[in-house]
Amino acid sequence: xxxxxxxTWAIALPADEPLxxxxxxxxxxxxxxxxxxxTDEGVVGIGVTFFGAALTLxxxxxxxxxxxxxxxxxxxxxxxxxxxxxxxxxxxxxxxIFTLALSAIEIALWDIKGKTGGQxxxxxxxxxxxxxxxxASGAMMRGLPLDRxxxxxxxxxxxxxxxxxxxxxxxxxxxxxxxxxxxxxRQTVGDDIELMCDINQLWSLDxxxxxxxRLEDIxxxxxxxxxxxxxxxxxxxxxxxxxxxxxxxxxxxGLTPFRHLIAAGGTDIVMIDPFRxxxxxxxxxxxxxxxxxxxxxxxxxxxxxxxxxINAVPNGWTVEYMPWxxxxxxxxxxxxxxxxxxxxxxxxxxxxxxxxxxxHCMEHDVS
Numbered sequence: 001x002x003x004x005x006x007x008t009w010a011i012a013l014p015a016d017e018p019l020x021x022x023x024x025x026x027x028x029x030x031x032x033x034x035x036x037x038x039t040d041e042g043v044v045g046i047g048v049t050f051f052g053a054a055l056t057l058x059x060x061x062x063x064x065x066x067x068x069x070x071x072x073x074x075x076x077x078x079x080x081x082x083x084x085x086x087x088x089x090x091x092x093x094x095x096x097i098f099t100l101a102l103s104a105i106e107i108a109l110w111d112i113k114g115k116t117g118g119q120x121x122x123x124x125x126x127x128x129x130x131x132x133x134x135x136a137s138g139a140m141m142r143g144l145p146l147d148r149x150x151x152x153x154x155x156x157x158x159x160x161x162x163x164x165x166x167x168x169x170x171x172x173x174x175x176x177x178x179x180x181x182x183x184x185x186r187q188t189v190g191d192d193i194e195l196m197c198d199i200n201q202l203w204s205l206d207x208x209x210x211x212x213x214r215l216e217d218i219x220x221x222x223x224x225x226x227x228x229x230x231x232x233x234x235x236x237x238x239x240x241x242x243x244x245x246x247x248x249x250x251x252x253x254g255l256t257p258f259r260h261l262i263a264a265g266g267t268d269i270v271m272i273d274p275f276r277x278x279x280x281x282x283x284x285x286x287x288x289x290x291x292x293x294x295x296x297x298x299x300x301x302x303x304x305x306x307x308x309x310i311n312a313v314p315n316g317w318t319v320e321y322m323p324w325x326x327x328x329x330x331x332x333x334x335x336x337x338x339x340x341x342x343x344x345x346x347x348x349x350x351x352x353x354x355x356x357x358x359x360h361c362m363e364h365d366v367s
Contacts, residue, residue, distance in 0.1 A: 003073050003074075008365055056362070081109065205237070250301075
């Protein structure tokens with residue numbers, strides 16, 4: 001089998017919020033890059049990657065250029081392909097656009113492997129296929145007014161979610177107003193719901209220490225990215241000082257920064273983004289490192305892919321259900337009572353919705 005064609009799209013999806021109909025900015029667009037790799041036997045693998053910024057068109061072109069280097073190659077030789085791409089363009093890495101582009105291609109190759117072998121991704125990776133826990137994310141963003149965030153929290157409980165995440169570090173807020181927002185969200189959902197809180201690195205270390213202690217009676221499952229992701233010493237101080245576990249990792253590129261983070265004792269929970277990680281293979285290496293150090297892993301973005309991965313590793317905990325890319329696909333798995341049922345179809349179990357790709361396409365190319 002040989003790679004015969006590579007097609008890429010840059011798509012500006014509507015920035016919807018389907019879990020509670022609570023988009024932070026209803027008129028915004030969410031740029032994403034999609035790739036199809038087609039073999040001479042007609043097997044098509046799909047992949048995605050995400051930058052969410054003004055360089056999305058550059059990312060699409062990077063995916064296309066890397067993909068063109070693989071024409072005529074055997075898609076089953078994944079390690080050789082990744083080595084080839086690293087030799088060709090790895091000097092522009094090991095983070096940034098190169099890693100993001102590599103991830104899209106690598107994910108598509110796994111899709112081809114699954115379809116060729118007749119196995120879903122979770123099965124290829126040694127998972128048992130059982131449903132995986134999930135939590136609602138994206139419905140209580142910091143840009144929402146308090147009443148809308150509380151309405152979202154109540155709606156998520158009513159629709160069966162048993163865990164959910166909200167954001168703090170609101171613009172022009174005070175510590176008192178932040179604590180009150182968290183208290184009212186806890187009051188709305190009740191004590192039996194797992195609550196996570198995301199700061200997106202917006203607190204200083206001193207603020208994170210202060211707020212982390214003041215949030216302890218909210219009983220959070222974790223406090224996410226409370227300060228700068230590469231301040232390993234500061235994160236270590238937080239992890240050792242706070243009762244609430246901290247979750248870090250979504251901003252890290254590749255395996256090496258996770259080694260530094262974990263060696264420093266800088267997190268209680270390892271969060272992995274599949275695009276910044278470098279794809280599925282790199283994701284698994286990071287999860288294995290976490291397991292060796294007694295840490296659980298959770299996912300960031302792309303629940304349609306991440307549910308396979310969380311099922312496949314012994315220390316996988318829960319999937320972030322933030323369905324930013326659901327419109328890309330003809331069909332996705334939606335949560336039921338806080339669980340995601342894994343697909344039985346080979347590969348990723350996903351098919352691009354070509355009507356959506358055409359309607360929202362910013363740029364497209366085929367080689």
